[in-house]
Amino acid sequence: MNHLDSATIVTIRDGGLVAGDARLHVDECPPCGAALAEAHGRAERIATALEVLAPERPVDLASAKAAVRARLDRRRDGGRRAWRLPPALGRAAALLVLLAGAVYALPGSPVRSWLRSDSLDPPTPVPAAPTLSEGIEVPVTPAGLTISLGSLGEGTRIEVRWTNAGSASIRAGTGTRYTVSTGRASVDVASDPVVIGIPRGDAPITIEANGRMMLRWADGTLDVSDEAVSQAAEAVVFLVGGA
Amino acid sequence: MDFDTTFDAHYPELVRYCHRLTGDGDAAEDIAQESFVRLFDHGVEGTPVGIRAWLFKTATHLVRDRYRVDRNRKRLLEENPVMPTEHDSPERSLERREARELARAALADLVPRDREILLMRYSGFSYKEIADAIDVSATSIGTLLARAERRFEEACAAGEAA
Ligand SMILES: [Zn+2]
Numbered sequence: 001m002n003h004l005d006s007a008t009i010v011t012i013r014d015g016g017l018v019a020g021d022a023r024l025h026v027d028e029c030p031p032c033g034a035a036l037a038e039a040h041g042r043a044e045r046i047a048t049a050l051e052v053l054a055p056e057r058p059v060d061l062a063s064a065k066a067a068v069r070a071r072l073d074r075r076r077d078g079g080r081r082a083w084r085l086p087p088a089l090g091r092a093a094a095l096l097v098l099l100a101g102a103v104y105a106l107p108g109s110p111v112r113s114w115l116r117s118d119s120l121d122p123p124t125p126v127p128a129a130p131t132l133s134e135g136i137e138v139p140v141t142p143a144g145l146t147i148s149l150g151s152l153g154e155g156t157r158i159e160v161r162w163t164n165a166g167s168a169s170i171r172a173g174t175g176t177r178y179t180v181s182t183g184r185a186s187v188d189v190a191s192d193p194v195v196i197g198i199p200r201g202d203a204p205i206t207i208e209a210n211g212r213m214m215l216r217w218a219d220g221t222l223d224v225s226d227e228a229v230s231q232a233a234e235a236v237v238f239l240v241g242g243a
Numbered sequence: 244m245d246f247d248t249t250f251d252a253h254y255p256e257l258v259r260y261c262h263r264l265t266g267d268g269d270a271a272e273d274i275a276q277e278s279f280v281r282l283f284d285h286g287v288e289g290t291p292v293g294i295r296a297w298l299f300k301t302a303t304h305l306v307r308d309r310y311r312v313d314r315n316r317k318r319l320l321e322e323n324p325v326m327p328t329e330h331d332s333p334e335r336s337l338e339r340r341e342a343r344e345l346a347r348a349a350l351a352d353l354v355p356r357d358r359e360i361l362l363m364r365y366s367g368f369s370y371k372e373i374a375d376a377i378d379v380s381a382t383s384i385g386t387l388l389a390r391a392e393r394r395f396e397e398a399c400a401a402g403e404a405a
Contacts, residue, residue, distance in 0.1 A: 047365055049349070053263045068279045
């Protein structure tokens with residue numbers, strides 16, 4: 001028989017299922033025996049290389065548990081009123097809102113009243129399954145953008161990151177509803193985490209949470225509220241209180 | 244299924260896996276927590292081994308969702324501050340930091356599926372469990388793993404030479 005391929009060698013090394021004659025072959029063939037020894041050596045090198053990759057701070061089990069319990073409680077409370085669109089429909093709806101936003105500012109636009117009527121609601125409620133929704137991208141014009149986050153429960157986690165794109169992105173839990181008009185995006189948040197990407201450009205950007213100013217970027221200066229729990233070069237994380 | 248027992252048994256390891264997968268400590272904790280929320284919210288039942296595989300699979304998919312946009316993958320290469328541990332000498336700490344940067348950059352060089360296979364295998368999962376988590380057939384894992392290992396070592400070697 002021919003020498004064994006690398007997939008078979010690796011599978012033998014890891015105790016996986018291979019044909020019986022492959023095992024016999026590796027015992028009797030010096031080149032394949034050497035390849036198996038080399039595969040063992042490679043596994044040790046890779047395990048050692050990966051070993052150093054550990055989180056910088058030790059895991060805080062107590063606060064992680066509390067965070068999970070809080071999210072579970074919120075999800076169970078919110079489940080009854082949350083909506084779920086099938087993913088494809090969700091995407092289509094988000095796109096529709098974006099397109100609608102573009103003509104929203106036109107006087108007499110039928111879209112204006114349609115958006116106000118909240119007709120994005122599906123006709124019948126479907127139990128919510130918790131996933132991050134697709135979210136939306138909102139163009140940022142030179143006049144700037146205000147992102148208004150509403151319906152935020154106690155302790156909602158909001159992460160704001162800089163992006164290199166010319167648009168802002170907003171994602172939150174499934175069931176979140178987005179309404180976009182020129183210079184403004186209103187987000188009815190169903191569950192966290194909320195992840196927002198904003199461009200570090202000349203356009204001023206304001207993010208409000210439950211009607212209060214949470215973050216403002218203007219004239220090259222970043223102001224954040226005292227709800228910010230961590231602020232690094234790439235991201236600011238907020239834990240926002242109740243209404 | 245007891246909340247505390249399950250959490251204590253799997254959470255630290257899951258954070259570690261997510262951290263290696265994303266290179267982002269905050270995202271790792273966030274995704275690990277979301278995986279547990281779904282575990283309890285969906286009332287998933289099983290043996291500890293089955294629960295562990297379910298959590299890793301869910302986290303793998305959450306990472307995919309979050310980093311689906313290609314440019315987000317660049318975040319993997321971003322620096323996180325590295326805190327030297329108290330008992331490390333400055334030389335030892337520098338060595339560790341270099342090793343860490345090398346490994347992180349090499350992982351970031353891999354395509355997502357190679358990274359998932361490599362990290363799941365080196366978290367001790369069987370070929371069958373890996374296949375289930377990443378939606379490929381169990382018989383192809385040997386081929387995919389051999390390739391992922393080779394690419395990881397090539398990326399490490401390229402990083403060392405640079
Ligand atoms: Zn041979």
